[in-house]
Amino acid sequence: MRLHTGTRAATIVAATALLAAACSGGTSSSTTTDAATTAAAANEKVELTFWTWAPNMDKVVEGWNAAHPDIHVTVNKQDGGDPAVTKLLTAIKAGSGAPDIMQAEYQKIPTLVSADALADIKGDIDPGLAKQFPDGVWNAVTLGGDSVYAVPQDSGPMEFYYRTDVFDQLGLTVPTTWAEFADVAAKLHTADPTKYLGTFSAADAGWFTGLAQQAGASWWGIDGNAWSVSINDAATLKVADYWGGLVESGVIDNKPMYTPEWNAALNNGTQVGWLSAVWAPGVLAGNAADTAGKWKMAPMPQWDAAKPSTGNWGGSAVAVTSQSKHAKESAQFITWLNTDQKAVTSLVKEAGIYPANIPAQTEALASPPAFFSNQPDFYTLAGKIAQTAGSFTFGPNVNVAYSAYNDEFGKAAEAKSKAAFTAAVQSMQKITIEDLKTSGFSVK
Amino acid sequence: MLAPYGFLAPAAVLFAAFLALPIGYAAYLSLRTVKVSGLGLGKGSRREIWAGLDNYARSLSDPEFLGSVGRVGLYGLIVVPTMLGLALLFALLLDSRRTRGRNFSRVAIFLPYAVPAVISSLLWGFLYLPAVSPFYYVFQHAGWDVPTIMSSRLVVFAVANIAVWGGTGFNMVVIYTALKAIPTELYEAATIDGASELAIAWRIKIPIVMPALIMTFVFSMIATLQVFAEPVTLKPLTNTISSTWTPLMKVYRDAFTRDDLYSAAATSVVIAAATFILSFGFLRLVQNRAFSQEK
Incomplete structure (x- = not known):
């Protein structure tokens, strides 16, 4: 070393x-x-x-x-x-x-x-x-x-993107807490059953990691001369339980992101929101070009409104x-x-990209991304949100944990059951820790 | 004295360099493993050691591996009879004396074989997704409630369909070529004896092309055990295809996602051995019947 x-x-x-x-x-x-x-x-x-x-x-x-x-x-x-x-x-x-x-x-x-x-x-x-x-x-x-x-080089603080036109049309307010997010999701889906406020993607482990990070999780840790794994901590279980509930009730979609279906849904307005990261404008411009000027960015819904926080997706x-x-x-x-x-x-x-270097940010991020010209303070807001990102430690077998996420949450999302979501977290923990032990790492 | 060995040398060298050596290396890797010590972050904290048969024991007792074997078994039961049945049917129809537009049909049926599996899987993937599929658009407007084919119960049919679509043409050409080699005197004799087209097909054509059928069966069986490109391409589109959906996908995941070449090598050896035993076992079983004329 x-x-x-x-x-x-x-x-x-x-x-x-x-x-x-x-x-x-x-x-x-x-x-x-x-x-x-x-x-x-x-x-x-x-x-x-x-x-x-x-x-x-x-x-x-x-x-x-x-x-x-x-x-x-x-x-x-x-x-x-x-x-x-x-x-x-x-x-x-x-x-x-x-x-x-x-x-x-x-x-x-x-x-x-x-x-x-x-x-x-x-x-x-x-x-x-x-x-x-x-x-x-x-x-x-x-x-x-x-x-x-x-x-x-860059970081990906998570934010909430939503379609202002659909929100206005249906009289929805931008959710600031996860409880409100669930309400808005239900109202939207009831008003128009083809529409969803988002999807739970079992294909994007980094996305779920960001959501867990926002809730306060940090899945790996170094404890003396040994690794610790805490994927099944209270914060992650809370997040899984919450999303399991939304998927079970059917107000949130259960299909993976980045599929032709998902692109079509972003374009035709049936995906009304996207919990994404600061690089989302580039993806939206590429995958949903028809919707220019209809999106806005807001901070993530919060678990505790008094202590705003976010997670990172990508970077x-x-x-x-x-x-x-x-x-x-x-x-x-x-x-x-x-x-x-x-x-x-x-x-x-x-x-x-959204640069990680703080001194260079002000000049580099002077104007909003072209796709969000309707939101001139895009990067000012993004900068404030970025400061609320918690710390998260990755371990030496993230690849194993992420592939376990795909498989276990794939089953859970297909089963559309709340219990399956928390069971998936437990399986991830078990697979990840067993892999470390089999390889010979010291594990606490 | 040396001449025969000289003639043999190119083949022997190629065989050794590109087949025997890699196989031997894979077998060697399958008996090794890496042991990490401590946090695994320092130089020299990884050592490659002998693992004996540990990798094999883990591979064979892994429920995910057994699940993938079961899935591929079901997949084979769907693909092989459907594909070969269609291939034989098309070959017989093309060979029948009353068929028109023979060349066009032959090329049209063969064409899907020329489409790479990744491309055809992408195309079929679009057709399978209800929100972008023209089929589901029609179903919806016709008021039919057609289940999503990539749901967990039906996904094996979705994958099998791509294989049947892509493989039927090739097998048809093999069988059709065998049919063309049959001397027409046999048909004349049969017609004089009062045999119908159907009877000729059933009593003369099929028994004579039996070796071709057996060969296509063995090829299809091997292809089934090695199914990889279709499910891997469909995987990002659905929740229902796991990273260990087929045995080869497990090998790929172990080698490249988990960075564990050693387990991957052990599983590969197991798959190769199974392929070998199944193919030769089957050939031995049918040998006397099918190839008796050749002896």
Whole structure:
């Protein structure tokens, strides 16, 4: 996990020496001093590869390549979070073939660290970086320890999206608590049985994780030298019981999201609401283009109105892999990508992400997303909501827990029974903890 | 003296490099496992060790695996007779002397086989979803209450239908080719003896193409045990297909979702052994009957 003390000391000494050499030599221009040091000293061009699935990332990276002739980054487009991780783990096992830089969703970081796929970049980044990100997000890239495994890129605080036209037409008010959400769902479905305020998606484990996080859950934890798993804690059971009730009574749909059926429902107004995250405008613009200007965003319904909170759905960080021979340059690049104002603004514009970096947010998020031009304060509101996200610790077998979610909640959603929903949570807990034990992890 | 070995060498090398070695490696992996120690976060906290037959024991006693075997059994009982029955029927109809538009029909029936399973599953997936399906649109407007085919009880038919649609054409061509090889003198003789078209089909054609039928049966059985692309493609559209819906899906989940190559290798070996035993067992059973003329 960490460099040996000797190696680390040597690295720091070497880095300092190079820095001094570069500064005194005056070979690099003022804007690229930090980036050009090592490469200039070694007097050769460094080639880095970057696996990412963010749209248009190559355009963002052009900005880096133009300013850093000595460190060239090549974007290698991936299909998505899951296939990219599978490919990376295979390359790590094979001993070669991994990129230098890798985009990784927050929930995948423990798995990747556990497979020794990521480099600890603590020594290669500015220690002040931690202050530039929300605590919960920074915690996800350090796993709560001393090492730093990635620099956060974007986050996905959850929000409630609804169709203003349908709400107005039926005289519905925007729910602020989960009790109100259930009432509105029932009123809507009674007024028009083809319409639903949302769906319970057994295909989206990250979505349910966000809902549980909002209720106060944190499914994994490190307790001394052992992992703890608490998927079946009171908060998660409360959430499962609540949704089981809604699905059982039929006022909430039970079909998965991201299907042709769901897209059609978003478009034709039978899905009137969507509990989603800050990146939802991009999805709505792509999947329900006909509904432009009809949606609005509001904070999540709350369990306790006095203590507003939200969960995260999605979001990723950028890491340096353990196979990279240029960890230092890679760390410089990922710091630039996620903290430099120009880079972050470009990420928002080209890739449509919600940046995790706090100082760069104000300028990058000056205007609302195009699909929500009817809500000028979209990002002001989103910023306030983002601050209410609780902390959530992911464990080394999120993949197992998520696939258990798909299977167990798939059965429960199909059964449309409240009891099946809480039983599904218990099965997830059992499968996840058994997997840790079988693999040999210390489990509390 | 060396010449025969020289001729054999290319085949032997290819066999070893692309079949025997990977199989051997899979068998080796199936006897290994990774043990993590502590939190599993440090370097060297993972060790690969011998597992003996543990992976096999876990695979064979896993209720999800047994469930997937049962599901595939039911799927096979639906697919194989339906597909081969239709293939034989179409082949006989095409071969019948009174059929018109033979070439067009043959190509039309064969065409679905040329559509990759992933594409056909996506197309059928759209047709299965009530909200976007033209079929359900018609049913609804006709006032019929047709159950959702991807509900938990019917989903196996939904998957089977795609396989039948895609596989019938191929099997028909195999059987039809065998029918074409039958000398026409046999039919003339039968007609002189007063046999009808139906009697010719039943008494002459089917017994003669029996080897082709057996071969298509064995191929279909193997394809059944390996069903993967159709349910995986339909999975995101429904709650009713789990990640271990078929044995190969379990192998895929273990290897790529759970990152446990070792269990996946053990399950693969079990599936391969089952395929081997079923195929050769069946061939041995019918050998004397079907291939007696060839000896």
